Amino acid sequence: MSVTGAPILAVRGATMRFGGFTALSNVTAEFPEGQLTAIIGPNGAGKSTLFNILSGAFPPTEGEVLFRGRNIAGRRQHHFARIGISKSFQITNIFPDLTALENVRIAVQAMTMRFDLWTPRSRLVAMEERAAELLRDVGLIEHQRRVASELAHGEQRALEIAMAIACEPKVLLLDEPTAGMSPEETVEIMRVILSLAERCTVILVEHKMKLVMDISNHILVLHHGEFLAEGTPDQVRANDEVRRVYLGEGRR
Amino acid sequence: MSMTETDNGAGIAARVTDFIRRHRVAAVLIVLVIFPFVLPYQALASNILIFGLFALGFNLVFGYTGVLSFGHAAFFGIGAYGVGIAIVHFGWPWFLAIPLGVVAAGLTAMIMGALAIRTRGIYFAMVTLALAQCVYYIVYQMDDWSGGEDGLTGVSIRQVDLGFAQLSLLDPTVKYYFVLAFVAVAIYLFSRILASPFGAVLEAIRENEDRARACGYDVRLTKWLAFVISGLFCGLAGALYAIHLSVVPIEILHYHMSGQVVMMALLGGMGTFFGPFIGAIVYLLLEDIVTSMTSHWQLVLGLVFMACVLFFPRGIWGSILHWIRR
Amino acid sequence: MTLNLFLLQLFTGVALGSVFVLLAIGLSLIFGLLTVVNFAHGAFYMVGAYVGVFLLGLTGNFWLALILVPFVVGSMGLFVERFLVRPLYGRGIDYPLLLTFGLGLVLVELVRILFGLEGVPFDVPEALQGAVNIGVGWFPLYRLFLIGVTVVLVVGLWLFLEKTSYGLIIRAGARDPEIMRVLGVDIGRVWLIVFAIGTGLAGLAGVLSAPMTSVIPDMGTSVLVEAFVVTVVGGMGSLLGAVVAGLMVGIIIAMTSLFYPELSDLAMFILMAAVLLVRPQGLFGRKGLMG
Numbered sequence: 001m002s003v004t005g006a007p008i009l010a011v012r013g014a015t016m017r018f019g020g021f022t023a024l025s026n027v028t029a030e031f032p033e034g035q036l037t038a039i040i041g042p043n044g045a046g047k048s049t050l051f052n053i054l055s056g057a058f059p060p061t062e063g064e065v066l067f068r069g070r071n072i073a074g075r076r077q078h079h080f081a082r083i084g085i086s087k088s089f090q091i092t093n094i095f096p097d098l099t100a101l102e103n104v105r106i107a108v109q110a111m112t113m114r115f116d117l118w119t120p121r122s123r124l125v126a127m128e129e130r131a132a133e134l135l136r137d138v139g140l141i142e143h144q145r146r147v148a149s150e151l152a153h154g155e156q157r158a159l160e161i162a163m164a165i166a167c168e169p170k171v172l173l174l175d176e177p178t179a180g181m182s183p184e185e186t187v188e189i190m191r192v193i194l195s196l197a198e199r200c201t202v203i204l205v206e207h208k209m210k211l212v213m214d215i216s217n218h219i220l221v222l223h224h225g226e227f228l229a230e231g232t233p234d235q236v237r238a239n240d241e242v243r244r245v246y247l248g249e250g251r252r
Numbered sequence: 253m254s255m256t257e258t259d260n261g262a263g264i265a266a267r268v269t270d271f272i273r274r275h276r277v278a279a280v281l282i283v284l285v286i287f288p289f290v291l292p293y294q295a296l297a298s299n300i301l302i303f304g305l306f307a308l309g310f311n312l313v314f315g316y317t318g319v320l321s322f323g324h325a326a327f328f329g330i331g332a333y334g335v336g337i338a339i340v341h342f343g344w345p346w347f348l349a350i351p352l353g354v355v356a357a358g359l360t361a362m363i364m365g366a367l368a369i370r371t372r373g374i375y376f377a378m379v380t381l382a383l384a385q386c387v388y389y390i391v392y393q394m395d396d397w398s399g400g401e402d403g404l405t406g407v408s409i410r411q412v413d414l415g416f417a418q419l420s421l422l423d424p425t426v427k428y429y430f431v432l433a434f435v436a437v438a439i440y441l442f443s444r445i446l447a448s449p450f451g452a453v454l455e456a457i458r459e460n461e462d463r464a465r466a467c468g469y470d471v472r473l474t475k476w477l478a479f480v481i482s483g484l485f486c487g488l489a490g491a492l493y494a495i496h497l498s499v500v501p502i503e504i505l506h507y508h509m510s511g512q513v514v515m516m517a518l519l520g521g522m523g524t525f526f527g528p529f530i531g532a533i534v535y536l537l538l539e540d541i542v543t544s545m546t547s548h549w550q551l552v553l554g555l556v557f558m559a560c561v562l563f564f565p566r567g568i569w570g571s572i573l574h575w576i577r578r
Numbered sequence: 579m580t581l582n583l584f585l586l587q588l589f590t591g592v593a594l595g596s597v598f599v600l601l602a603i604g605l606s607l608i609f610g611l612l613t614v615v616n617f618a619h620g621a622f623y624m625v626g627a628y629v630g631v632f633l634l635g636l637t638g639n640f641w642l643a644l645i646l647v648p649f650v651v652g653s654m655g656l657f658v659e660r661f662l663v664r665p666l667y668g669r670g671i672d673y674p675l676l677l678t679f680g681l682g683l684v685l686v687e688l689v690r691i692l693f694g695l696e697g698v699p700f701d702v703p704e705a706l707q708g709a710v711n712i713g714v715g716w717f718p719l720y721r722l723f724l725i726g727v728t729v730v731l732v733v734g735l736w737l738f739l740e741k742t743s744y745g746l747i748i749r750a751g752a753r754d755p756e757i758m759r760v761l762g763v764d765i766g767r768v769w770l771i772v773f774a775i776g777t778g779l780a781g782l783a784g785v786l787s788a789p790m791t792s793v794i795p796d797m798g799t800s801v802l803v804e805a806f807v808v809t810v811v812g813g814m815g816s817l818l819g820a821v822v823a824g825l826m827v828g829i830i831i832a833m834t835s836l837f838y839p840e841l842s843d844l845a846m847f848i849l850m851a852a853v854l855l856v857r858p859q860g861l862f863g864r865k866g867l868m869g
Binding site for chain 1 (some may be wrong): 477
Binding site (some may be wrong): 299320374379382390392514515518540553555557 | 675691807850853
């Protein structure tokens with residue numbers, strides 16, 4: 001695990017307004033490089049909104065998104081992916097009619113071959129091999145020839161993660177990766193995520209407190225669209241504000 | 253007993269269609285080469301050839317990228333007018349006139365695409381229709397060049413001098429094979445593009461645009477590029493149409509022509525390789541038969557199209573493929 | 579070129595624009611709630627004119643015909659939405675559009691069969707003939723009437739949408755049909771009504787235009803393009819956009835026919851291109867609406 005601690009991704013004064021509704025208000029936070037950071041907070045805290053701003057889905061109404069110190073807020077979505085910020089969606093978002101292997105291969109292709117109009121795809125052996133490697137990393141190699149829409153929910157989430165890491169990201173953003181999964185699937189995905197955390201910075205949005213406390217190095221707590229607290233799991237657990245906000249919700 | 257028979261039937265059908273699909277270019281070409289001997293008359297065969305290419309080019313954007321354009325008549329028409337103007341007003345030979353038509357169509361696609369691609373999904377059909385209609389009005393106004401309401405006449409190529417042979421295009425059969433030569437090359441190029449990494453990106457965009465974006469693809473630029481390539485193919489079809497008819501009628505630019513190619517693509521099966529040609533064949537044959545029986549072809553066309561949208565959205569070839577896969 | 583002539587032509591533009599406003603509102607309503615681009619909108623406009631001719635012939639009363647036309651055409655819209663368009667929801671945004679395109683062809687041909695290929699005459703009713711002195715010159719009474727009817731309808735529609743609970747349901751449904759269903763609203767009934775209103779407005783625009791233009795089966799063809807341009811300029815789903823853009827396009831066409839007649843056909847496209855470059859969602863459209 002990298003020990004630089006310097007923030008690879010940060011937001012400064014991020015505010016998001018949808019019409020009359022303010023989802024995020026003046027949030028400033030840093031995500032240290034090489035660490036696994038979790039963004040937590042009760043429902044409506046603005047976690048998904050922050051996630052979307054960090055991943056480039058839309059720009060903040062006000063404020064900056066800093067990647068290695070440079071403001072990238074307002075750049076288009078594909079640009080975020082190209083500079084190394086990759087994400088998985090909250091609701092599984094894959095290419096339903098393609099096979100698992102094809103899904104990942106398209107993700108691999110995005111980095112190098114976007115406008116080649118001539119080479120037959122059958123010749124792109126290296127890409128297919130890389131795609132297979134990624135499927136192995138997330139434990140889906142036996143399903144490589146199955147059509148993505150036919151995979152189980154947990155397998156589809158894993159597939160999406162494989163696609164997210166295909167571009168060799170510096171930052172991997174995961175939006176509730178364990179949503180809708182059985183306990184066994186959850187354990188498996190967590191194992192995958194932990195292994196990924198060794199090669200890149202991981203930022204998770206999660207509801208399941210136990211999970212968050214077990215695997216993250218760093219936690220950011222939001223509440224009502226505002227910054228509430230941040231720190232190591234122990235620090236956050238001991239934080240009075242956090243305890244007050246979560247009292248009554250219990251540990252999941 | 254009967255279950256194994258059906259299984260075998262489907263199994264054999266699957267193997268046959270797989271074989272045909274792996275050698276798709278050859279399959280289409282074989283059919284097109286023997287066409288003139290199968291159909292009642294030449295003009296129908298040539299029309300099928302030309303509109304098949306038109307629908308093929310259109311399908312790149314509609315069937316493969318998942319974007320509905322109602323403005324493709326502009327490319328077909330500009331391709332035709334390009335050739336027409338080059339031959340009638342500049343006196344250019346065929347090997348310069350045809351490329352001019354294609355390039356003009358491509359340029360039109362670049363401009364239209366740049367304007368239209370900035371809008372969101374469902375607006376695209378409306379905007380392309382309006383922009384193409386704008387092209388219609390412009391060409392209509394420039395009647396010194398285009399002949400205005402009466403169209404551009406005199407677009408005739410009598411002889412093609414290939415050096416080793418002289419082809420007289422006054423013979424309809426020779427003209428058919430001349431046109432087929434261009435269409436064959438176009439089909440081959442089209443097949444290569446579909447099978448390329450770029451083709452894979454187009455399909456990904458159709459499947460899930462957001463996902464493609466998140467992977468790092470510039471979806472807008474890719475769509476624009478697909479639109480331009482499509483414009484080039486449709487422009488070639490238009491250029492050949494002008495040569496086939498020897499005149500360029502102004503109606504070629506009207507949005508009814510855009511609607512026609514949409515219908516052919518849907519009828520045949522969007523997103524399939526053979527669909528456009530099958531759609532063109534069915535459409536033109538149907539038109540031929542119906543117009544000989546009644547003057548209300550549009551009514552039949554509209555009803556058939558509505559039925560297709562409601563009950564057979566996969567089109568003829570698409571439905572066949574789907575049935576085999578089941 | 580006197581100021582009076584300029585202002586008079588401006589009024590002509592407003593009259594022309596009024597027809598566009600009615601068309602664009604209908605189109606925008608149908609799109610805003612149903613996410614359907616009604617490619618048969620021009621055909622409904624044309625049908626409205628023909629129904630008007632028929633009713634006028636039947637009853638001899640222009641006012642009666644005027645009032646009945648939107649209901650007749652609206653009922654056709656009810657039928658179309660319920661049995662042709664509704665089965666296509668959930669299939670993909672292009673399918674309803676394609677269906678309405680086919681429907682447009684059918685409607686035009688049916689009218690050709692029923693009424694023939696030649697146009698039918700529709701005279702300005704006696705009560706509305708002649709011209710009125712509006713200060714800057716003499717302006718056709720009928721066109722003033724047209725503007726008046728449009729103003730009344732726009733205001734009425736605005737009141738309906740903003741002030742009534744049904745209007746609230748329509749506006750809310752446009753934002754989130756799922757929530758409407760969860761709340762127990764019969765969203766199907768809302769769709770029916772909106773489609774009927776939209777097509778009814780198109781039909782009304784048709785019968786109102788009838789005395790000013792030739793009533794032929796093809797009259798909806800170019801009008802569809804104009805309606806599209808107006809909605810792109812104004813912004814889909816926006817009532818204010820429909821009104822502003824409709825008037826803008828009407829005025830631009832009228833003014834260019836006076837000063838630069840060669841450009842009058844193209845003027846609205848230039849406006850549309852400019853809007854597409856600078857503000858692709860339309861003047862009053864919402865950014866990011868409908869990906």
